[in-house]
Amino acid sequence: MKMHKVVLTALAALGVVGVLGMTNTTTANASSKVNDYINSKNIKPAKITKSIWNGFPKNKYRHGKAKPEGVVVHETANPSSTIYNEIAYMKRNYNNAFVHSFVDGSRIINIANTDYLAWGVGFPGNARFVQFEQVEVHSKSAFAHEVSNAAWYTAYLLNEYNLKPNDAAYDGKGTVWSHGAVAKNLGGSSHTDPVGYYSTTGKRYFGQKYTMAAFYQMVKKYYNAMNVKHTKLVNADYTSVNKQAKLSSKYTKYYLYNHVKGANKNAKRQSWSKISPKVGKTYYVDMTAKKSTGSTWYRIKPSKNTTSKTRYWVYSGNLNSVKDVPTETTATAMSASASSDDASSVSSSSVSSSSNSN
Structure with missing residues (x-):
């Protein structure tokens, strides 16, 4: 099977070839x-x-x-x-x-x-x-x-x-x-x-x-x-949060937006490449939007850095494992608790060993 007559041009930079078919002199028809x-x-x-x-x-x-x-x-x-x-x-x-x-x-x-x-x-x-x-x-x-x-x-x-x-x-x-x-x-x-x-x-x-x-x-x-807005915009309740979540494998079924779809007249679809998508990757959520229709949306950003301006809205179906971001105090307390537990374990073990030796 021969697909078409291919005219090969010089392999210059990334312009490897020219393929398929014929020149274009476009003459407009009043009616088609x-x-x-x-x-x-x-x-x-x-x-x-x-x-x-x-x-x-x-x-x-x-x-x-x-x-x-x-x-x-x-x-x-x-x-x-x-x-x-x-x-x-x-x-x-x-x-x-x-x-x-x-x-x-x-x-x-x-x-x-x-x-x-x-x-x-x-x-x-x-x-x-x-x-x-x-x-x-x-x-x-x-x-x-x-x-x-x-x-x-x-x-x-x-x-x-x-x-x-x-x-x-x-x-x-x-x-x-x-x-x-x-x-x-x-x-x-x-x-x-x-x-x-x-x-x-x-x-x-x-x-x-x-x-x-x-x-x-x-x-x-x-x-x-x-690009015509056929539907009437709905209301949404916005709440500031400090959460993190992982990108779901279902994300390819949905889209990324600059605003909440259906709740903002300027909402426009964005390319997923803007956030370097990867299933299971952690993104940070700084705001949620609960639409009057019942759906929930998250505003995500790639890092915890609060000065980052790279933020996009996604439907909740794009994310899973949504939870609060651990604070420094919480992390320190957990570490201290783990150290205390380890010490108790060592102490009990020593006592037990000592008792057995008697």
């Missing part, structure tokens, strides 16, 4: 039949399947771990492959190229940790962007579902890394990129995907070319929906 179909059918994007493979290298973005500057949309340029064929091929050939995720008409599969860069567009783009591939599909419904999945996933990644939608096609600056836009504005490869695939597939099934401009409109739609 593909987008209209997605909206009229109320197509729901697929959920992300996490299938992280630890064999991929872990190199930081140019500004550090978990600090991408945008998202690159690719297409495999292989009409006969499946999403699982593509993933298997990439694992075998990651030294040449790899991306973070794959998308088709029914799945979004994340195979590489997006906190670290991938090798998909060459230098300098690799050190800047999260990247994912679209597998070619072959029906009207499948293409509409794939576009929906890809646009939603792009919006999800922007939201996850606190980036705002900005179409890079017009000035070579922004957060939403085709591989073609990267090649044109930053170099690193000669590919133009997914423009050709969008154009021909849109015309085949909808009678109209699909464009990156139309795709960007779907990204904005999903991004805005993610």
Whole structure:
């Protein structure tokens, strides 16, 4: 199985290769039949399947771990492959190229940790962007579902890394990129995907070319929906505490926030990498929030240092073994008590020994 035609560029810095597909000249459509179909059918994007493979290298973005500057949309340029064929091929050939995720008409599969860069567009783009591939599909419904999945996933990644939608096609600056836009504005490869695939597939099934401009409109739609406050804020009672707790293995099911979710209009999801998460690691709790809905939240910090400004809110389900932080007095008393017990033990032993010798 041949995934796509790979154009290898010089292995410069961390810009190992350029992968997949064709250039991007984005022409905006006043109306998109593909987008209209997605909206009229109320197509729901697929959920992300996490299938992280630890064999991929872990190199930081140019500004550090978990600090991408945008998202690159690719297409495999292989009409006969499946999403699982593509993933298997990439694992075998990651030294040449790899991306973070794959998308088709029914799945979004994340195979590489997006906190670290991938090798998909060459230098300098690799050190800047999260990247994912679209597998070619072959029906009207499948293409509409794939576009929906890809646009939603792009919006999800922007939201996850606190980036705002900005179409890079017009000035070579922004957060939403085709591989073609990267090649044109930053170099690193000669590919133009997914423009050709969008154009021909849109015309085949909808009678109209699909464009990156139309795709960007779907990204904005999903991004805005993610950031609209649909629910009324609830009240919360805040209490200052001095506790410690361990990070639960369930933490990946929840999120980290800068404020209590649902109780503060400025609450926004944060990346777990901000607190260097590790199951069983001890974090310190300086405040609790009891929401009127009944749930409890904790404000955590990495150390007991009271001057540290690194503090985030988490749902109580993220933590276990919550208890008071031992004070200096308590610790000293416990130590003294232990020493006293040891002395008593030694004394009793001596008496007993003496008695036996008689």
